[in-house]
Amino acid sequence: MGAGPAGGAAAFTAARAGLTVALVDRHAFPRDKLCGGGFTGRSHQYFCEIFGTPPEPGQIETHHSVSFHAHGTDLGRIDGIPPLHLTMRRVLDTEICARALAAGAADFTGRPVARLDPEAGQVVLEDGAELTAPLVLGADGVNSMVARALFGQAFDRGRIGFGLEVEAPAAPDNAEAPVRIDFGAADWGYGWHFPKTCSSTIGVGGVLARNADMKAMMRSYLTLLGQDPDQKAKGQFLPFGDFRRVPGRGRTLLAGDAAGLVDPITGEGIAYAMKSGQLAALAAAAALREGRPETALARYRRSLRPMHRALRQARAIRLMIFARPFRGSFVAAFRRSGQLRHLYLRLLAGEIEYPEMARATLWRFPAFLWRSIRPGNRSGA
Ligand SMILES: Cc1cc2nc3c(=O)[nH]c(=O)nc-3n(C[C@H](O)[C@H](O)[C@H](O)COP(=O)(O)OP(=O)(O)OC[C@H]3O[C@@H](n4cnc5c(N)ncnc54)[C@H](O)[C@@H]3O)c2cc1C
Known part of the structure; x- marks a missing residue:
């Protein structure tokens, strides 16, 4: 359910793996999705890996400069950075959905879901159509109806x-x-x-x-x-750093925002949505090949481990950026250290992942902490 980056990537991958796929979305495409449209190097890389070719020409614009500001301080402009792409989701998502349909997924877009029964693998559409499947994927975004059906709520209001x-x-x-x-x-x-x-x-x-x-x-x-x-x-x-440790239940899996897979520092979610959709589809295909759909969730969870680890590390680093006592030290370090800025840009570009960023930053934490709490430091103001 859901034909955004997560559902589209999942449907494409599953159809290519030979599964029978229904791609359900309450909206017909093109449709708008509230999003900055920052399509990072990571998004670009995953898109190419999943769909085999880059987005159609004209769908993304590439910038090579960024300017950083923090808490009112200008941290300067940096030119010649690794490419940062921008897109409009209306355009990008239409292409993703079209690719999934062209791969063989059956088109149930523009058809809202009336109710679903995760135990029975049944989805009933508002127009009365009933779909039953051995596996259901909830890729229906942050307000996920599927997550609500499984867990009572789509997300934790205290952490969202x-x-x-x-x-x-x-x-x-x-x-x-x-x-x-x-x-x-x-x-x-x-x-x-x-x-x-x-x-x-x-x-x-x-x-x-x-x-x-x-x-x-x-x-x-x-x-x-x-x-x-x-x-x-x-x-x-x-879902800014509030991912579900177990992304689903029984024969129902969750991907993308429905599974809380958004970077807690940058807010990037398109890349993680596409990747988790792909991983869910691969897990589903492997489980169904063995005739054991009930094993799909465990397989999927295993394949998500590196992503979960990265997001946990991002949550730890986020403390150094956003927590009030550290802000002044962060601003000073970011302005002073070309290496830190460079790391951040490489992270945005998808050239490194959080484990590498964590190795390069967390060892500085004791000194960072000392600078933040020593007498005379005004950063906690
Ligand atoms: C203000 C804002 C700015 C952002 N900026 C960026 C950015 O610059 N870069 C970035 O990488 N990420 C950004 N994100 C995050 C990004 O938008 C999401 O992480 C990403 O869209 C998740 O993709 P998804 O496929 O999981 O969900 P969505 O893109 O939300 O797709 C879910 C799909 O499910 C459908 N659906 C929903 N409910 C149902 C239902 N009941 N039945 C059937 N279909 C349903 C919807 O119509 C939709 O098509 C931003 C988010 C916000 C809120």
Whole structure:
């Protein structure tokens, strides 16, 4: 269920593996999805690995400059960075869905689900159609109906993130403008300005429980960027580091946002959605080949281990970036250390994963801690 990056990648992979696949989505495509459209090097790499070829020309724009800001301090612009791609989800998701259908998945898009029975592997659509399968994949996003059916709630309100976003008119120099990231534009979160040809995507996102008034954060950020603070922003939950340790139950698996697979520092979710969709489909294919669908979840869980480990490490590093006592030290370290900035950019580009980032940063933690708590340090203010 769900034909976004997770469901589309899963349906494509499963159909290619010879399974009979129904791709169900309540929306017909093209459809909009609230998202910055940051399509990192990791997303690009996974897309190519999963679908065999890169996105169609014109679907992504590539930038080579980024400017960082943190808690009101300009940390400077960096040019010549590893490519950072931007996309519009309306376009990208339509292509992903089309690729899944072309691979052989049956088209049930534009057909909302009325109810599902995970135990029976049954999905009933609002138009009365009934689908029954040995395995069901919930790839239906952050408000996942499948996760609610399995666990009573789609996510934990105490840990979930939330993002607000506007599509502002494109500025004439958007093609050359750097991608802008503002750490701390929301508490335990950040702001972004993604300059695209058709629009400027501007947003703030962070841990919901720490941002009682996210709308005020958004207004301040729009004002900071010289934009109309009163333009209407759209909002959506974001599973910002709140992944499900067991991504499913019985013969029902969860992938992408439905499984909470979003980077808790960068908010990146497209890459993890596609990858987890692929891994779920491979696990399903292997289990069904053996005639033991009940083993799919254990297989899938095993294959997700590296991703889970990376997201756990990201949560640890996030403390050094966002926790109030460390902020000043983080800003100073990020401004001073070319190596730290470089690591972050390589991480965004998908050239390294969090284990490497963790090895390079966590050993600095004692010194970092000392600088943060020593008398006279104003970082905790
Ligand atoms: C404000 C914001 C900005 C973001 N910016 C970025 C970014 O720049 N880069 C990045 O990598 N990630 C970003 N993300 C995260 C990213 O959008 C998600 O991680 C990603 O979309 C997850 O893909 P998915 O396939 O799991 O879910 P979705 O993309 O949400 O797809 C789920 C699909 O399921 C369908 N569906 C939902 N309910 C049902 C139902 N009951 N029945 C049938 N179908 C259903 C929906 O119509 C949808 O098509 C952002 C998120 C937010 C909120």
